[in-house]
Amino acid sequence: MSLELSAVEKALLRGKWNLDTEENTTSVFDLARAVVEGRFREVLTSPGARELFYIQSPTFDLPFDQALNLKAPSSDDVELLRLTVAVACLHAFLQVNWTGPDLDIEPLDVISIGPTESPSPLTGDLLNQKAISELAQGGEPAYHLTKVAAFLRFAEILLSLHYDRYPSVLWWRLRVAFIHQQILDEPVPQPPTLLASLDSLSAACASEPDLTGRLILEQGLLEHQSSHDKSAAELFVQAAKATGLDYELTGALGKRTKFQQYDLSQLVLLAESHLVDDDAANTTSTSNNTKAITTTTVSGEPEAQPNVPETLKLNDDTLLEQTAFTSSSPTAGSRLQHINPSSQPPLHPLDQCILLSMCLNVKNTSPSHGLTNEQMTPYVSRVISHPRNWSIHTMALLLRSRLESSRTRTAERATLQLQALIDQMPTADSSLPERLLYVHAIPLPSKWELERELALRFLGLGVVRSALEIFERLEMWEEVVKCWGALERPEKGITIVRDLLAGRKAEADAVISRGKLAGASGERRRVHDTAREAKLWCLLGDLEPEHAVEHYERAWVVSKGTSGRAMRSLGGFHFARASYREAIECLQRAVKINPLLSRSWFILGCACMRTEDWEEARNAFSRCVAIDEEDAESWSNLASMYLRMGTAEKQEEKEDEEGSSKWYSPSASRTQSTATPSNRDKSIPFENKLLAFRALKQGLKSSYENWRMWSNYMVVAMDVGELAESCRALGRVVEETSAKVGAESVDPEVLDRLVNAVTRAPADPEEAAAAAQNGADGTVGTYMNPNDGHGLLKSVRPLFERIILPRVSAPRVFRAWAKLLTWEGRWADALAAHLDGYRCGTAGTLVQGETDVARWREAIMEVEDVVNVLQNFGPRLEDGTKWRLQARSILRTFMGRSKEFEEEPEWARLVELQEELARKDS
Template sequence: MGLDLLPVEKALLRGKWTVETDNTGPVTVLAKAVIEGRFRDALTSPDARALFHVQSPSLDLPFDQAFQLNSAEQGEDAELVRLTVAVACLHAFVQVNWTGPDLDVQPLEVISFGPGESTTPLTEELLNQNAVSELAQGGEPAYHLTQAAAFLRLAEILLALPYDHCHSSSWWRLRSTLIHQQILDEPVPQPPTLLSSLEPLTALCSNEPDLAGRLILERGLLDHQISHDKSAAELFVQAAKATGLVYELTGALGKRTKFQQNELSQLVLLAESRLPDGDAVVSSNTDGAATATTPADSEPTPSNIPETLALNDDTLLEQTEFTSSSPASAGSLLAHINPSSQPPLHPLDQCILLSMCLNVKNTSPSHGLTNEQMAPYIARVISHPRNWSVHTMALLLRSRLESSRTRTVERSTLQLQALIDQMPTADSTLSERLLYFHSFPLPSKWELERELALRFLGLGVVRSALEIFERLEMWEEVVKCWGSLDRPEKAIEIVRDLLAGRKAEAEEVVSRAKAPTGERQRQIHDTAREAKLWCLLGDLEPQNAVEHYEKAWEVSKEKSGRAMRSLGGYHFARGAFGDAIACLKRAVAINPLLARSWFILGCACMREEQWEDAKNAFARCVAIDEDDAESWNNLASMYLRIGKQDRKAIADNDDDEEDANESKASDADATIKSIPFEHKLLAFRALKQGLRFSYENWRMWSNYMVVAMDVGEIAESARALGRVVEETSAKAGASSVDLEVLDRLVNAVTRAPADPEEAAAAAAAASAAGDATPYPNPNEGHGLLRNVRGLFERTLLPRVTSPRVFGAYGRLLTWQGEWAAALGAYLDGYRCGVAGTMERGETDVARWREAVEEVEDIVDVLRNFGPRVDGEEKAGGKWRLQGRSIVRTFMGRTKEFEDEPEWARLVELSEELTKKDED
């Protein structure tokens, strides 16, 4: 057959039986049972049990070796059976740990054993512990109370087999990966082959918008899990384009409170599903007849949806009441939609909007605008419930948003509790709960309860939070709770009891631990989890931390990334940077997705002057977290260090990890000439990127100013100088201005011809000679003038008074031929200089001699500029009188220095200015 997705595969992907066939063969019956959520029928069928046959009844071997599936039968039907059974295992695991209700089949009921006797009876608990241990990945343990973990492990083994006919197997590998990541302590990297194997599916689904949208959306969710927010945002937008979703965040007049009198513009999300009519899906009714429905109407509003709790506030309305029937942007494609009465959205489009809402949270700063941006997305989905799971996710997101507001925190907590309580109920069918499960990141049952406990902890209800954490056996959070209760010794006791086997972790284990098999329980203790406990003990006992961390590393057979991260952080805090580097390199080799580990490694390498390694570490930081401004700044510093002839430090004030990003611009300027230009350019780009996320960091702006000047980006250097002055002038005053940079800025303007026509002619001549620089050049002459003059007039002069600043401004005005203004700038500089601020009675001779030179300089300025401004608004003809007044006033305030040799120069100058003008 040609390259295509089989109809049964499409039905499995959609989660709905869309196959119009009279075929009642085993594969069809099996697939239909899986789609309808009858996992017991599917997994206990002869086809499934034939796959899960093992020779040893004790299952001592790893799962992938015990079942020997590599020799499985080939062919289209055999592959489809394996794929269908894998989907059944995966969804059974999802049912018991995510969606509910309770599962009616256990892994041991699925596995068939060969003849023989086992020395150790195989129980569901032992099978689950083996599976949990094997699900540890990348040094990160899987959550040890995961139920029916064997189903996920079996699904992964089946999906790892080669498939020549069932091309959707790679899609299901992606789905199993998304689920697997959620049971690990930290996300771990996935092989690049996972995404590359999905490329053929993109072409196969191009003519089916719903499948194309699902595939792109799920790829975005994987990027969301590993914090690749930028690529995730792009994929979410692509998914909306694939399904035809049209949306727009805009404003409309409305009210948010019950007593609001004036209508104000309220943020609203307009959205409309536009799936083509040709994408109708075919489903079978109870009589077996095929019926066609369009995707927009294929999901009727469910009769049983999660309870949406009312706000019941005396001020806030239940939802925004829009009083305008049209949005603010009347020219948009959605101008015909009434904000208060929008059409229902297809559930898949609702999933896309919820995913975009997640990305708004990830790519926005931590302030109120985040909630304001997210709320319209959630409100748009909540307004029209179409699916149980999608509505659950929308309510959960709303609960998170409302947890930070006093008027909504009560509903937030109660809504979260209601969502947890609904999981084991049968208020909706399992097939409905699973229909769109893979299209949004619904948390697992234990994550929901953990979130509720954290909510209690934030409200100060520590005991209630402690009870939940102990029941979930989340010992790190238990330790934090005991710390909040000022009982750290209790936390240490709990961890030591767990490690010694004196405290069992689950109620069924407690009852079994009294039996002789209790020691067997300790022997198969998950090594990854045991290593985590040793790390936790190291955190609690700093005096023995190294011993405990090394024990964790040994117990895990050198696979615990947590152990090396903790040990590396311990050495870094105590200044043992060489040891910290060795440990952190091991940690990032195990799990390279944690930006914090890379950052500390980079700081340690900086201390050891391992510039290349530090550069690589900070580069990985910004690749993982693009918003990390400190890492961008440190990366720029590393570019400026690499390739220098000397090793002079750029940043001398990095006494701790938080200050490692502070570089001194003066040191950088002193050594920057020895750095290759390409490194300077890379540093410039890194700083420019980092400043997007740390706009108020004046130290970064200072570094950016120096580097921009050195790479020829003079306009950017002017902007950076302005930002430094804006942020620091209130405390630093005139010292906030880098006078050397300011002089270079003025020089860059004034070295070009003052006449615009002459400058244009010079630029044309240069262009004819092969110089492609545009005119006006934004970094020189008239192209730079606007920025530099604006820097003086809007930023520098209103904030600082410095003779050199006024002098630089006077030079700029002189170049422009504004003689009166230039003279005024020089006079302002004189008034705030040494001569202009000297008082009677001063005795500092050196300071007085400096002032004498300033008096002579300002008289020279008057002599040069006075005649030029004659006839303008300021009477230039009076320059002699003004100069004589300046000299006499200065001499009158400093009579104490009459015996100094320089006094005669002042007398001579005064006499010269007293002479009348000669005709």
């Protein structure tokens, strides 16, 4: 296949015809032009297309790819004809189901049937049902009310043929795959060769910035659709670089409300295009692109407003329609300081698509916090401010509607705007070529997905009846069942599903119009999509738990072993009832059919943990985090599996009697896992500990508030020698839990090890640096190493001063703090820390009348310790006599509180200590 794109291929890809028709007079070129101009009936009813859609068998029992006449010898004209007809089929499908307006041709109009003695039984309804059945993929059914589904199937078949002369077919396969994914219940994995094959095509488009940017953008959208957010983010940035888009999220002074008196810094997206805009250039006499875009505006508005959906006004008594920027320049230091935030130049439509895609990525890669909406809004506002294309503006308004749906003052406009977008689909307010121009460069949802979103919006507002009406019209029975459940009539949902399975309830309006004849019902059941029927059996299993296994197994049989939903449901059923072996068997089948669903992998991993199959559990959780990098629970469980693997033998889960830190299981919102690696096991390979450390570190990025994960991270970090990270983790645990559990929030062993790591280095910084340089006494690197000596001190000292001491009072904490202060030579502070530890210890809190002898004996040891500290530190202080008074006072007070124990042998130790202090005073 040649790697050079022809002019007609570029015209089809761009959706703009700029070829010289006098030089290309062949009928195929005329058909290609008709595709670009949206004249699909002319293309699909042409003689060449009819030859492709000729069917010899009138019964039409064969699959589409075998029934169509596709055996013509390959040539330039034949390949171009196939490509042109495939694009016409794809765009006709999009016109009906995505962009509107109504289409003037049906799939039955383009099919030619061979001679037969009896009338052909083929009807439009049967043709559509057959196509929908063939479009089921990876065990996931296609939406059964998809219109003209045969056109999408025809496009897939024509593009799957071998092409020698037109490499753009690789790009069109990407576009078909992206559309196909959107009609399935759940995304399914794509062949790895799909994106890999586009590398050579990228090189062929290198001299065309708009084509290069569009190709990279569409690859990113497919990755986004498959939940590969990291790859999608990288591709969106590459697309912006390819088109030369300059953008920056910054701040500028402005007002957001009508009564705001002072200007505040408002978030704004500054952006400037450098692509040549043909449409803008046609309205001006200049050839310079930047000037062309600028000169077509007056005060930031386009001179000729395009035909785009209506932007509803907010009409709020407080909020402004849009941020009113009072500054003509952004925050100092911005590299786009020459742009006025309140009057930015229009962007190229392709650059608008890139910004909207980046907005999607902000949503998918940011934690669930309030900043997400604030980050997304400037992207959307930048696109809405200058409408350039019908489909792009529709997508921007849809994104704004989603952002505003959660805010009280904007919820009304959000719902009305969504309704307006649905209503304008069948209208002719813009031309079909304009609607299709950038439809592949944005994630515009289908018509039924828009209506479904509106119904969910109603359901969220409590308007259940209105939502129910929409779901029933869309025949989304799973949502219908949920609505009846919300109305406290679950039996109604069960009846609906049973009627559908029994054929007593006809779904589509076309079926109802034919009447409920036995022959019609039987024919309808004959072509019924098996994947869809299996889904209904699964839904019935969800509604009738007492017969769930029977229904799920029936779904598996009906689908002939292709229903991933059946195995997912059956596996979850067995897991909930602790039948882990059966759950593993079912879930392994499910993930083999559709490996893109992280929940299936997660439950599989948990089931493997319960059976102590650490290797398989590790593999399952690895797949979870590969699909969703923000799945903190899976990262934590993956770390647990690394600590389980490689051990000499399986050990019982128990807490270390010697005081080792507990391994906490993450607070799981889906399924609670209980893996607890024993810290006493010394046979865990260091490589596994390091992998566990990295897994926890990654998981904490999306679960910053989870103190259990921080506690696990603290233990593992200490094990692998990352003491600075262990110090940080201890601080987070204390911050999150000290208000509830007090001193128990501090792991004393970890704290002691941190202090020991600091104090084993020389206290003098110069001496420590010299020791590190000379390698003396095994202290190589202790001065600069962040995990030892003075390097670690930078983390440990703030840990005490800013986090632990203001929140926790515990003897062991004060003793560790005193040890650190002693190492630094801060004698007065060290003595004060020891005294604070004594006051909150057993001896300091002992009250008169205590009867516990064991506790009293422990207190004696603390008294002796504090007196020894006073004897050692006291002479180092400026007032060298004050310590004696403190020692006598402490001893006298303690003996006064514990006179009940004068008969105990240990009382003599107190008397002897008192006499010793008296001798030193004399």
